[in-house]
Amino acid sequence: MDDTSDITRSVTGDITWMTYADLGRARGITAASAKRLAIRRHWRRHQGNDGTARVAVPVTEATRRETDAGDIPGEDASDDTGDVTPSESAFAAIRAAHAGETAALRERADAAERARGEAQALADQAIAQVADLSSRIEEAIAIADRATSLAADANARAERAEAAIAGERKRADEARATTERAQEDLADERRRAVSLERDVAAHLSMAAEVVGELDAARQRAREAEKAAKQLRQAETERRGQGRWARLRAAWRGE
Numbered sequence: 472m473d474d475t476s477d478i479t480r481s482v483t484g485d486i487t488w489m490t491y492a493d494l495g496r497a498r499g500i501t502a503a504s505a506k507r508l509a510i511r512r513h514w515r516r517h518q519g520n521d522g523t524a525r526v527a528v529p530v531t532e533a534t535r536r537e538t539d540a541g542d543i544p545g546e547d548a549s550d551d552t553g554d555v556t557p558s559e560s561a562f563a564a565i566r567a568a569h570a571g572e573t574a575a576l577r578e579r580a581d582a583a584e585r586a587r588g589e590a591q592a593l594a595d596q597a598i599a600q601v602a603d604l605s606s607r608i609e610e611a612i613a614i615a616d617r618a619t620s621l622a623a624d625a626n627a628r629a630e631r632a633e634a635a636i637a638g639e640r641k642r643a644d645e646a647r648a649t650t651e652r653a654q655e656d657l658a659d660e661r662r663r664a665v666s667l668e669r670d671v672a673a674h675l676s677m678a679a680e681v682v683g684e685l686d687a688a689r690q691r692a693r694e695a696e697k698a699a700k701q702l703r704q705a706e707t708e709r710r711g712q713g714r715w716a717r718l719r720a721a722w723r724g725e
Contacts, residue, residue, distance in 0.1 A: 485529055485530050485531075486527040486528060486529055486530065487527075487528050487529075487530055487533050488517065488525045488526070488527055488528070489525060489526060489528045489533065490502075490523055490524065490525050490526075491503075491505045491506045491509070491524065491526070492505075494508070494509065494526065494528055494533070497533050497534055497535060498532075498534070498535045499535045509526040509528070512532070514526040514527050514528060514529075515527040517576070
């Protein structure tokens with residue numbers, strides 16, 4: 472039976488499932504009169520999945536009859552005018568149909584119960600999965616928070632390290648500049664040392680010349696002193712000789 476619309480009918484044997492509105496339209500009465508008619512006739516009633524009630528109407532009662540002159544909208548008494556009592560065979564067919572419908576309804580009810588149980592199990596499983604997912608999400612959030620904190624701490628450390636590196640670079644630059652100045656000063660000192668060595672060498676050369684001249688002068692002085700000594704000795708010897716000796720010597724050419 473399709474329960475998606477109020478005008479949908481399901482025909483089983485000698486009955487047809489109709490809504491009160493369908494029955495009213497079929498018999499030319501109001502839906503309220505159709506409901507009261509179904510109650511008086513004790514027609515079976517079934518609640519559809521869409522919430523709309525349907526009744527099992529015998530096929531012979533599902534259409535308006537000409538003998539029902541009093542079946543007009545709003546008149547409840549006319550619902551019983553011209554009713555025809557069903558035969559025993561009709562009642563037997565109705566009971567059989569009722570039994571079949573009951574079995575079908577029971578099967579549907581069992582299937583619906585099983586489906587409800589399965590749906591409940593799925594819902595419980597889904598709830599458990601949602602709870603587990605929520606727990607995992609909370610753990611992930613906590614991990615993300617810790618990661619954020621660690622990242623912030625790492626950034627702070629990196630900034631401090633960069634500042635320290637910048638300071639070391641500055642000191643290295645200063646040290647490099649100091650080293651360069653020291654190297655320049657050392658180069659100047661080396662140049663001055665080379666110049667001083669040259670000056671010392673020149674002075675040593677001059678001193679050697681002076682020493683040489685001094686030695687020559689000393690040698691000349693010694694020779695002059697020796698010559699003077701010889702002269703003095705000769706003068707002494709000459710004075711020691713007499714006049715005739717000097718003459719004799721002069722005569723001899725001494």
